[in-house]
Amino acid sequence: MRTAERTADGEGMPWGEVTPEAARRLLVAAVEAFAERGYHATTTRDIASRAGMSPAALYIHYKTKEELLHRISRIGHDKALKILTAAADREGTAAERLTDAVRSFVGWHAARHTTARVVQYELDALADEHRAEIVELRRRSDATVRRILQDGVRDGEFDVPDVPGTTLAVLSLCIDVARWFNAQGRRTPGEVGTLYADLVLRMVVAREGPPPSAGSEGQK
Amino acid sequence: MRTAERTADGEGMPWGEVTPEAARRLLVAAVEAFAERGYHATTTRDIASRAGMSPAALYIHYKTKEELLHRISRIGHDKALKILTAAADREGTAAERLTDAVRSFVGWHAARHTTARVVQYELDALADEHRAEIVELRRRSDATVRRILQDGVRDGEFDVPDVPGTTLAVLSLCIDVARWFNAQGRRTPGEVGTLYADLVLRMVVAREGPPPSAGSEGQK
DNA sequence: CCCGAAGGTGAGCAAGCGCTTAGGTCTGCG
């Protein structure tokens, strides 16, 4: 039995892929601290003490404080991209795939808003090379959503005059959930995901019925 | 002739209401620095040198670095609230007022994205009492948008199952423009405003025509 | 029984931080 390996990709336990247990405790502590106060306002002493260690222990597992942020950001963006591609690659109409994408993407940002806040709002603190790596992942997330919208327009399901702009707006709307979501609030992550999926669908669906094979270019 | 007084409310020049000219230079420098690096990563020396002054000059006009942030945040939130209430209080249908509100609110966040970034994303750095004051202004912005949506539902123009949730989503969508907008990008602030006004309207309009006095609840 | 690697600690260094203070230089006015 290898329970640790079963969750090695972070499927079961959130940070299962961070392998030395002490390194994981430090990383989880860093996520909490960064989310609460922001990267620059968090001290290495604060991270270490949250993990129940001395300040020096951090540097056994990570070269710098920035490396911690990079690891968090990388794992988080990988997860976010995986959620989006899973929804985009499944079978179904564009509307079904978009609904699935928004619901799961928003659900993740709400349920794991602590992580998402760090992942989405602390990019500026990354070193140049690390930030470039992350920006590439975000470019791929953008392309994934754009593909769904393009498919919907092609099939006559959607009416989207500005596909790149609408893609940006949809992603922006979903990401910003991490900023305002409050676990003590009235809504569950699932409820927010459902609400947002509905709102996004309203943004893009064509007024008329969705004929599966209509190669027309209706004016408005 | 009192040209300085004409712009005393910040109508003409952006920071016209900040009165000693040296204090305004410092405040503008702080906005730029905070927007680029974030509040905590910005040093008082950096602010002063951007304003062409020595580090000590800052403390002649402001008691602390946090007071600078508070002043920026207060002025920015006043302006944002004024934009929203101006659109909400004008005459016209709910759809017209919502379009106006989103277009001007988004336009401001895009055109003045440097300021807006500080105003919207550095709340955590404020002292408790100052943050409470700002949160109250945001509560009023929320109420202003919610009122437009409620009016639209009442008049049968809008179909919004979850008014508070949709209000949150609309404001979140608009505010997040400050995070991604790039002055070097393809879109002008006005174009983004128009795009967003259209997207938001699609979120809320009822499928059927907007009868001004039709108390029916026909589903489709 | 010893050993060396892995993982941890206490003390502390150099640098940079927010902010203060003593003192200088203008300018308007009696």
Added chain:
DNA sequence: CGCAGACCTAAGCGCTTGCTCACCTTCGGG
């Protein structure tokens, strides 16, 4: 002219920061 007040600077204080280093403990294997 003299001088008060507004404005600004050079120097630096006390403290915190990210990070280092010499040393300690634990433990599986020859």
